[in-house]
Amino acid sequence: MAILQQISARTFYIPGANNLGVVATGDGGAITIDTGLDKDTGRLIRKALDEAGLTLRAIINTHHHADHIGGNEYLVRNVPGVQVYAPPLEAALITYPLLEPVYLSMGAQPIAPLQNKWLMAKGVAVDHLIEADQLTIGGTTLDVIPLPGHSLGQVGLAVDGVCFAADGFFGPAILQKHGIPYAQDVGLQLASLGRVAARNDLFFLPGHGDLTPRDQLEELLAINQAAIERASAAVRAALADPGDLLTVARRVRVALGLQFAAIPQYAIFVSAVSAHLGYLVQQGSAQVVLGDEGMLWQA
Ligand SMILES: [Zn+2]
Numbered sequence: 001m002a003i004l005q006q007i008s009a010r011t012f013y014i015p016g017a018n019n020l021g022v023v024a025t026g027d028g029g030a031i032t033i034d035t036g037l038d039k040d041t042g043r044l045i046r047k048a049l050d051e052a053g054l055t056l057r058a059i060i061n062t063h064h065h066a067d068h069i070g071g072n073e074y075l076v077r078n079v080p081g082v083q084v085y086a087p088p089l090e091a092a093l094i095t096y097p098l099l100e101p102v103y104l105s106m107g108a109q110p111i112a113p114l115q116n117k118w119l120m121a122k123g124v125a126v127d128h129l130i131e132a133d134q135l136t137i138g139g140t141t142l143d144v145i146p147l148p149g150h151s152l153g154q155v156g157l158a159v160d161g162v163c164f165a166a167d168g169f170f171g172p173a174i175l176q177k178h179g180i181p182y183a184q185d186v187g188l189q190l191a192s193l194g195r196v197a198a199r200n201d202l203f204f205l206p207g208h209g210d211l212t213p214r215d216q217l218e219e220l221l222a223i224n225q226a227a228i229e230r231a232s233a234a235v236r237a238a239l240a241d242p243g244d245l246l247t248v249a250r251r252v253r254v255a256l257g258l259q260f261a262a263i264p265q266y267a268i269f270v271s272a273v274s275a276h277l278g279y280l281v282q283q284g285s286a287q288v289v290l291g292d293e294g295m296l297w298q299a
Contacts, residue, residue, distance in 0.1 A: 003048035011162040021164040025138030030054035033164045035071030042071030061086040062166035063151035064093035066121040073122035083127045089153035091126035104267040113263040149189025161202040169224045171209020179258045180231040180272040186279035235276040242298035249273045
């Protein structure tokens with residue numbers, strides 16, 4: 001079976017734990033939307049395009065998370081002239097991937113377990129910042145959809161009836177597995193769900209989950225919204241007594257029945273709890289006080 005799965009006349013994807021989008025530019029060129037976890041996914045993209053007789057012209061990175069940019073370095077090294085596109089804030093982290101484990105370490109030099117390929121890809125220079133609401137590459141114009149909230153400056157891309165939604169929403173199995181859909185800014189994450197809902201594309205491809213036809217989108221977005229609201233409610237319930245971040249995170253972990261296989265998953269979870277605390281403060285449902293016991297969060 002071919003690696004590339006066709007969605008519409010000019011759009012394709014490579015299904016996997018992280019779905020990769022491919023857009024044919026019509027002149028024998030192709031754009032890949034994200035590059036997966038590592039050099040193996042980079043190699044897979046190259047093989048898929050070879051099979052289809054397409055030449056990789058550009059990489060568009062939707063956001064900086066390592067599972068979306070891990071194939072960049074392999075492709076930039078092996079495909080002459082390939083151009084890398086990314087939104088401005090994301091571009092900084094794509095160029096300097098050490099910054100992801102640094103922010104998960106409250107700004108400190110990260111310990112070794114946080115410097116693995118799940119949190120830290122190899123960096124590449126970003127050639128073009130995505131700053132307008134449309135992007136034209138090789139004569140093909142894509143709509144740029146701002147989807148911040150999961151990550152600082154995440155974008156989705158839409159072309160030829162297909163919306164590549166990155167981590168703007170997740171499939172049900174992913175939501176089940178993670179307990180809290182990762183957020184950097186919960187208010188923006190909820191607003192971004194609305195921005196996906198407003199699209200009239202025929203198909204929606206999340207980074208993690210199944211290709212979703214338009215008529216199944218509303219239901220899936222409702223499940224995403226419910227998962228975010230459930231996480232917020234769990235964090236709020238954990239503030240019945242004041243607690244510092246790690247105390248609150250422990251209470252939330254117990255309440256949601258979550259287990260972490262390794263330090264990286266725990267660090268990501270604590271970061272997401274922190275985003276929910278900030279959201280509750282914004283909503284007027286929580287406050288933070290500094291006392292002898294440190295920085296305490298309370299309802
Ligand atoms: Zn992500």
